[in-house]
Amino acid sequence: MFWGGVHPGHRRTSPTLDDPRCNAVVMTARYDTVADDYAGHPDRYDQPALATLLRLVDDISCGAALDLACGHGLLTRQLARRGLSVVGVDISSGLIEHARAIDAADPQEVTYLLGDASDPATLAGRTFDLVTSNFGLSDIDDLEGLFSAVSMAIRPGGRFVFSILHPSFLGSGAVSGSWPSGSTYYDERWWRADGELSTLRSEVGANHRMLSTYINVASRHGLHVHRIEEPEPEADWTTERPEAAAQPVYLVVDCRPCRTAS
Numbered sequence: 722m723f724w725g726g727v728h729p730g731h732r733r734t735s736p737t738l739d740d741p742r743c744n745a746v747v748m749t750a751r752y753d754t755v756a757d758d759y760a761g762h763p764d765r766y767d768q769p770a771l772a773t774l775l776r777l778v779d780d781i782s783c784g785a786a787l788d789l790a791c792g793h794g795l796l797t798r799q800l801a802r803r804g805l806s807v808v809g810v811d812i813s814s815g816l817i818e819h820a821r822a823i824d825a826a827d828p829q830e831v832t833y834l835l836g837d838a839s840d841p842a843t844l845a846g847r848t849f850d851l852v853t854s855n856f857g858l859s860d861i862d863d864l865e866g867l868f869s870a871v872s873m874a875i876r877p878g879g880r881f882v883f884s885i886l887h888p889s890f891l892g893s894g895a896v897s898g899s900w901p902s903g904s905t906y907y908d909e910r911w912w913r914a915d916g917e918l919s920t921l922r923s924e925v926g927a928n929h930r931m932l933s934t935y936i937n938v939a940s941r942h943g944l945h946v947h948r949i950e951e952p953e954p955e956a957d958w959t960t961e962r963p964e965a966a967a968q969p970v971y972l973v974v975d976c977r978p979c980r981t982a983s
Contacts, residue, residue, distance in 0.1 A: 750813035751860070751925040752792070764795055769952035770884040770971035771855055775799065777882050777948065777975050784850035787874060789838040789867070789883075790857025794820035794831065801829035805851065809833045810843060839866030841873055848876050854883040859927040862911065864938050872942040872978070881944060881976040887951065888932045888972065893965040897922060900929040909934065932972070939976050948975040 782804040788797040791809030793816045801807045817835045836843035861867050871881050892898030897916035909930050914922035950973045959966035
């Protein structure tokens with residue numbers, strides 16, 4: 722089961738950036754310990770939430786894009802193949818190393834930055850026509866900071882399109898749901914999954930937030946929800962777990978700045 726696409730956990734221990742202006746880079750990221758295995762799979766774009774995200778931005782084939790929590794660059798590369806000039810940001814040095822190695826073998830118009838996506842200093846004032854995140858927001862601890870950074874980085878008329886595990890997903894058999902086991906949907910916090918098949922989230926954990934939290938935080942930072950989609954999960958997955966077919970599993974959100982292009 723695809724729980725997090727290409728996103729590292731964002732736990733920042735020092736406000737630094739992979740930049741020659743910085744004296745040191747001292748970061749830890751939850752995904753560093755699993756980076757080699759996580760980045761070892763071939764690129765696939767048929768996962769329902771990722772395919773939906775790409776469809777929602779299918780009309781954007783030029784300009785500047787920012788991929789937040791880009792991991793080893795799965796979405797980043799695909800945006801570049803479409804003609805965009807892309808910056809990928811991630812706090813996991815292990816995943817950024819893999820992204821750069823893949824790019825060296827198959828060069829695209831991509832710049833990878835090691836940094837905290839919720840820290841505006843990471844982007845150093847750059848702005849973008851499109852901002853994306855594929856299953857990354859639940860790994861970023863500072864959601865307010867993330868939306869604040871996006872609001873500053875997105876150009877008038879731009880978009881912020883992200884995919885996440887649906888906040889209302891109850892779980893299915895040995896797969897953990899969105900919120901902490903033994904708790905409720907209203908219990909917003911970081912936690913580690915304990916479902917037998919939730920192997921990735923049991924290692925790196927995730928932040929559970931209510932759907933209203935995502936919408937309200939976006940609104941506070943000048944972004945309105947233009948479109949929401951809830952793609953059905955993979956057919957083979959629901960065949961094995963039919964109860965999953967009766968509930969939302971994925972959420973894809975298209976946010977736009979409240980201001981318009983002049």
